[in-house]
Amino acid sequence: METVIDIKHLSKSFGQHEVLKDVNFSVQKGEVVCLIGSSGSGKSTLLRCINLLEKPSGGAIIYNGENILDDKHDIEKYRTHLGMVFQQFNLFNNLNVLENCIVGQQKVLKRSKQEASEKALKYLKVVGMEKYQHAKPRQLSGGQKQRVAIARALAMDPDVMLFDEPTSALDPEMVGEVLKVMRTLAAEGNTMLIVTHEMEFAREVADRVVFMDKGVIVEEGAPEQVLADPKHDRTKEFLKRTLK
Amino acid sequence: MSFETIITILENNWPMFLRGAYITLAIAVISTIIGAFIGFFIGIMHTIPAAKRSFKTGVLKIFNFILSVYVEVFRGTPMMVQAMVVFYVLYAYGIELDRFVAALVVVGLNTGAYMAEIVRGGIVSIDKGQYEAAQAIGMNHFQTMVFIILPQVARNILPATGNQLVMNIKDTSVLSVISVTELFFQTKSIAGANFKYAESFAIACLIYLIMTFIATRLLRLMEKKLDGPDSYKVENTTAAAK
Ligand SMILES: Nc1ncnc2c1ncn2[C@@H]1O[C@H](COP(=O)(O)OP(=O)(O)OP(=O)(O)O)[C@@H](O)[C@H]1O
Numbered sequence A: 001m002e003t004v005i006d007i008k009h010l011s012k013s014f015g016q017h018e019v020l021k022d023v024n025f026s027v028q029k030g031e032v033v034c035l036i037g038s039s040g041s042g043k044s045t046l047l048r049c050i051n052l053l054e055k056p057s058g059g060a061i062i063y064n065g066e067n068i069l070d071d072k073h074d075i076e077k078y079r080t081h082l083g084m085v086f087q088q089f090n091l092f093n094n095l096n097v098l099e100n101c102i103v104g105q106q107k108v109l110k111r112s113k114q115e116a117s118e119k120a121l122k123y124l125k126v127v128g129m130e131k132y133q134h135a136k137p138r139q140l141s142g143g144q145k146q147r148v149a150i151a152r153a154l155a156m157d158p159d160v161m162l163f164d165e166p167t168s169a170l171d172p173e174m175v176g177e178v179l180k181v182m183r184t185l186a187a188e189g190n191t192m193l194i195v196t197h198e199m200e201f202a203r204e205v206a207d208r209v210v211f212m213d214k215g216v217i218v219e220e221g222a223p224e225q226v227l228a229d230p231k232h233d234r235t236k237e238f239l240k241r242t243l244k
Numbered sequence B: 001m002s003f004e005t006i007i008t009i010l011e012n013n014w015p016m017f018l019r020g021a022y023i024t025l026a027i028a029v030i031s032t033i034i035g036a037f038i039g040f041f042i043g044i045m046h047t048i049p050a051a052k053r054s055f056k057t058g059v060l061k062i063f064n065f066i067l068s069v070y071v072e073v074f075r076g077t078p079m080m081v082q083a084m085v086v087f088y089v090l091y092a093y094g095i096e097l098d099r100f101v102a103a104l105v106v107v108g109l110n111t112g113a114y115m116a117e118i119v120r121g122g123i124v125s126i127d128k129g130q131y132e133a134a135q136a137i138g139m140n141h142f143q144t145m146v147f148i149i150l151p152q153v154a155r156n157i158l159p160a161t162g163n164q165l166v167m168n169i170k171d172t173s174v175l176s177v178i179s180v181t182e183l184f185f186q187t188k189s190i191a192g193a194n195f196k197y198a199e200s201f202a203i204a205c206l207i208y209l210i211m212t213f214i215a216t217r218l219l220r221l222m223e224k225k226l227d228g229p230d231s232y233k234v235e236n237t238t239a240a241a242k
């Protein structure tokens, strides 16, 4: 199997507060990894360290055989290979749906307007939002915004998609439409790293589930193993709390 | 004060009133634009993320300090005094500025000092998520500012900028101290010749009101235009697939 991202001994502190401690794990091509754990365990921080929205305090992130934490590394270029989907959507408020999916392709990847719009429309279709291409973000529901955000990330043709609790800010009736899109992406063989509280979803789509607690990876493995038959007490406790 | 007198004054002096109004409007509009540019420049300079321990950051700090001094000085002194200082200090050094140019310099710099704060406020009020989303798709700081942040800032500060324009239309009247032939100066000349102060200034008052009223309406219209239509066109699937 081909490793897309390999994380070695990653640590992150905010001042005195050590949020990630010696985290080691990797994502393989075509794999869907779900990251679970209680609030404050460092899941978001890990994801944000991977695309360098937070600067790791130590360790290495290996992408394409290179440690992207080396000083000379082109961070902006590296980020184009990662598609990020935020809990709060973060669509560009000054741009309409189509432009949201085009701007990065045009300005960063230097694609032609024609190519960028075709690609944008293709992915807007995948998420079922091509009808709304002229709408501004403020005119959309949360679920619609999140689907556009997914299309925006996909349009950059990333090697891996990172999702940070993509359904947590949504009203219950909109969670389904976003999870449905994510199921499709998983089925199509996209590489995905998903922070989620949706255990049912994780069980269904994940190739591997990673359980984090207090800044360390406690346990990882196939969903049927980690979710149904966890080895560690901390995992058992967490699952008892969330599944009850 | 009688209505007939007002009509007579208008009949005899309308070219002077018109010219005064024209100068007032020209100074107000041009210097608001100059001020907006200065404001954006300073606002951007003040919000460049500082890299640690670099020579560039040191230079930037000194430069930003100078800009802060400028902002403080122009916000902390009356524009009338600024006009006198700029005009007569330069005059003392043998530089005789055209009065209209001097007016643009004073009002432009004054507006710039206020706009700097407005723009800075506009930039910091943009949600952090907008920067993060831009960074996440690989934009650098410059691209993030130009394509994502500043367009939103420009839209958000439009009401405050309009307010500056309205204030500038009124405040150009203090420029009469350096004999700029704006509306107030012209009115003073007219009244000085016909001794009808009340009627002459009533006319000036009305002209100021008309100008500020129109400016306000135009800016509202511009806001509406920038926001685009309330509804959006729903593209049907076949058209989108073409
Ligand atoms: N910018 C920051 N400055 C200081 N502390 C931070 C910062 N960001 C996160 N933390 C701290 O790091 C810890 C881990 O936060 P993180 O957001 O990664 O948790 P999480 O697992 O994503 O939780 P949740 O499920 O609530 O999203 C928390 O204790 C949090 O307070």
Ligand SMILES: [Mg+2]
Pocket: A043, A044, A045, A164, A165
């Ligand atoms: Mg989180």
